[in-house]
Amino acid sequence: MAVKDSPTSWVNEHIQKYVETNGAEGHEWRPGVHTLLLTTKGRKSGEMRRTALIYQPSGDDHVVVASQGGKPTHPAWYLNLEEEPVVDVQVAAEKFQARARTAGPDERDRLWKLMNEVWPAYTDYQQKTDREIPVVVLERIKG
Template sequence: MHGDPHVERYLETDGAEGYEWNGTHILILFTKGRKSGTERRHALIYRDWGDNAYLVVASKGGTDQPPAWFLNLESDPDVEVQIKGDRFSARARVATPDEKPEAWARMVEVWPDYDDYQAKTSREIPVVVLERK
């Protein structure tokens, strides 16, 4: 399923267009649809986490339902990630309770609205760790 112009330009230009967005940095997350099995592509704000992993937030703007990509990686945590021209395999997992406060703070540094999104919902918004394989 194609169509998101941000994702399309990012992939066409290896991130020359789309990597920098509103003062943040974007990666493309590739998941498999949990029902369809087809590839899904999502442009997400990210931060580095340690030497070999990246953080993204499953916020969906603070709605009570998690984003579809999060449900997809819950059913199949083996994903692909593209940062600029580098596409690689990764394994997705939710940040542990010990990791989450620091991981959340790192994400809020670049996108303060995450705190607003969390205030809007009783759902605990997960931080997802994408570990490069």
């Protein structure tokens, strides 16, 4: 099935460079800021949709933030993974399936701090919105 990339032009360009170079270009988006590619199944369309997200490793897992720049609604990719939590992930040249879950209250604070270390703007984004910005844990599916 064909994958549809983000309709946001600069994100789309980033994804294309990432895919074409198998992560050699695009994995490090800015100095010290790394991105992964997340592919979710569209909850309405059923189409596979891909976006690039800043991430941090946490043990064997990868952590991303559903900030959408502090907009009042969750990003489409987050709504998609709530409906279907099995996702495809690419980190640099490595590709794998993961099960996505929203971090619970017991771990959210720690993971929020972890993500803010690499992208401090998340704090600003949270101040722009009344919604609690979800922190998402991508747990690799073994096998």
